[in-house]
Amino acid sequence: MPAPPLSPSPAVAVLEALGYGLFVRDAADGQLRTISQPPAWLAQLWPALDAPGSVLPVADASPFLENFLLDAAACWAAAGEQRLSSGPWVERDPQGGESELEATALTLPNAGGAVLLIQRLGEEFTDRKSVLQKSRENVLINQRLNTELQKKDILLHCIAEDMSAALGNVITSLRLIELEQEPAKIRRLLDLAALATQEQQSLVAHVLDAFADEIRCLYGGSASDSRRSACDVATVAQETVAALEARFREKRVRFNFPTPTPASARVAINREHLERILTNLLENALDAARVGGGVALRWKVETDTVLVEIEDSGRVLPPETSERLFSRFALASSGAANAETRLHFCRIAVENCHGEIGYEPRADEAGGVYTGNIFWFRLPKSPALVSR
Amino acid sequence: MIQKKVCLIGTSAVGKTSLIARFVSSIFQDKYLTTVGVKIDKKNVVVEGREMTLVIWDLAGDDDFQRLNLSYLRGSGGLLFVADGTRQITLDQVLEIQSRVVGAVGSLPCLLALNKADLKACWEIADEKITDLRAAGWRVLSTSAKLGTGVEEAFGELGRLMLPPIT
Numbered sequence: 001m002p003a004p005p006l007s008p009s010p011a012v013a014v015l016e017a018l019g020y021g022l023f024v025r026d027a028a029d030g031q032l033r034t035i036s037q038p039p040a041w042l043a044q045l046w047p048a049l050d051a052p053g054s055v056l057p058v059a060d061a062s063p064f065l066e067n068f069l070l071d072a073a074a075c076w077a078a079a080g081e082q083r084l085s086s087g088p089w090v091e092r093d094p095q096g097g098e099s100e101l102e103a104t105a106l107t108l109p110n111a112g113g114a115v116l117l118i119q120r121l122g123e124e125f126t127d128r129k130s131v132l133q134k135s136r137e138n139v140l141i142n143q144r145l146n147t148e149l150q151k152k153d154i155l156l157h158c159i160a161e162d163m164s165a166a167l168g169n170v171i172t173s174l175r176l177i178e179l180e181q182e183p184a185k186i187r188r189l190l191d192l193a194a195l196a197t198q199e200q201q202s203l204v205a206h207v208l209d210a211f212a213d214e215i216r217c218l219y220g221g222s223a224s225d226s227r228r229s230a231c232d233v234a235t236v237a238q239e240t241v242a243a244l245e246a247r248f249r250e251k252r253v254r255f256n257f258p259t260p261t262p263a264s265a266r267v268a269i270n271r272e273h274l275e276r277i278l279t280n281l282l283e284n285a286l287d288a289a290r291v292g293g294g295v296a297l298r299w300k301v302e303t304d305t306v307l308v309e310i311e312d313s314g315r316v317l318p319p320e321t322s323e324r325l326f327s328r329f330a331l332a333s334s335g336a337a338n339a340e341t342r343l344h345f346c347r348i349a350v351e352n353c354h355g356e357i358g359y360e361p362r363a364d365e366a367g368g369v370y371t372g373n374i375f376w377f378r379l380p381k382s383p384a385l386v387s388r
Numbered sequence: 389m390i391q392k393k394v395c396l397i398g399t400s401a402v403g404k405t406s407l408i409a410r411f412v413s414s415i416f417q418d419k420y421l422t423t424v425g426v427k428i429d430k431k432n433v434v435v436e437g438r439e440m441t442l443v444i445w446d447l448a449g450d451d452d453f454q455r456l457n458l459s460y461l462r463g464s465g466g467l468l469f470v471a472d473g474t475r476q477i478t479l480d481q482v483l484e485i486q487s488r489v490v491g492a493v494g495s496l497p498c499l500l501a502l503n504k505a506d507l508k509a510c511w512e513i514a515d516e517k518i519t520d521l522r523a524a525g526w527r528v529l530s531t532s533a534k535l536g537t538g539v540e541e542a543f544g545e546l547g548r549l550m551l552p553p554i555t
Contacts, residue, residue: 063393063428063443071459087457088425100425125424133422135453136400140420143475147512326514352509 025114072105076114100125169196230382256296268382280342288314392465400449406533435547476512497549
């Protein structure tokens, strides 16, 4: 046997005791009126609500409630058992104080029909906010960790590539020695092999330094100064080109270095990063260049920046590839995973130094036909006295 | 006076509340404080010589913990979608939200604010992506609630888009 319906008076008394604002819609004029003495907080928010029977000043007082009451009207029209909650919102009183509220629309046939309850959330709101704050902070931490992992992933690829490139140089030099008769040339190839070996050793040292820096940072220290530096494009370019000489020779690709070497061009970037950028772009050009073709490196000192260009005579990249060259995984579909990692690293390194990087096809002298590719990057000049 | 409702939409922690605080009160707080539910502010502006009141709805970020209640958008004159330039995922998310929003309220004047321009060196959203968005018809602005860069411009541009024709 169903329980008898609750009479309006005890229900109102309970809600009043709980601090709810209780309104019933007047069937005659559609206004929402209080059916008991409004709680003090409600009168503070809307001073017009000062006695039983006061009208909720919806249109002027609260854009949020005005919007919610359109949904509430649909709920009341259905006259079922469903309740509709507004979700929490913040309302400002005339003095500028803020209250966190939540409204509920429901139909109570024995208590006047369409009813609107407004609750001040107080601690409940604070608790809800605290849980959400923690949850969202954890999501942010998780996203940051994922980004870090991706960066580490790229760095590991770069390290593996560096190791592989240096080993490649040693192997190429040794292969060429087998074919060489002239002692002077053999001597030169041995020097190149030794240089590549030293490069590999230096790379291992840098990796260890980087790990040491990270550990220092973890324990509250700061990264070593060697990571915030400046260097000369000409010097680094010459050394980078020398390290790649055997590979150029093996593929029979001409390398054109500017003669005479342009004036010193110091840029604000860590030396190892500039070496890596130049190596990546030169290897990229070497891969693209036709056997017997050419690769050129040049740079130009501008007002506040230095522009470096690497030009190859390879097949011109299609526009759909060139637009996304520096994005991670941009070349995945073409199977050029190494090139993709190289270019993405270049972009990260250049942009970290507030520089820019780009690509354009190389036009012939008449400017009508594209005959190769130009990768360029621009770095801010370093202050004259910045030392390595 | 013309009055227009503007809703800020995006996932959590992209800077919606900070953009409003910068625009309405010229303040910025570095600490992230999550928004629960809705908070409404008003600001009078002059757009092309005409006075306009913007009623700005700061909606809690749409994420796994809280979904955007599409009924809050009813009556909006314009929408400001917000993503965090340092987190590519927030752009993907706001584009997904936008498709839900268009399904619910149709096409409204809108802008996409890529916030946190002060951290440009850490941005994950590439220039090519922004070019693609513009090509797809988005009005994209770079904003920094911290520095105030682009904030007035974003709300001003939205105001212009919502301005009713002079009769």
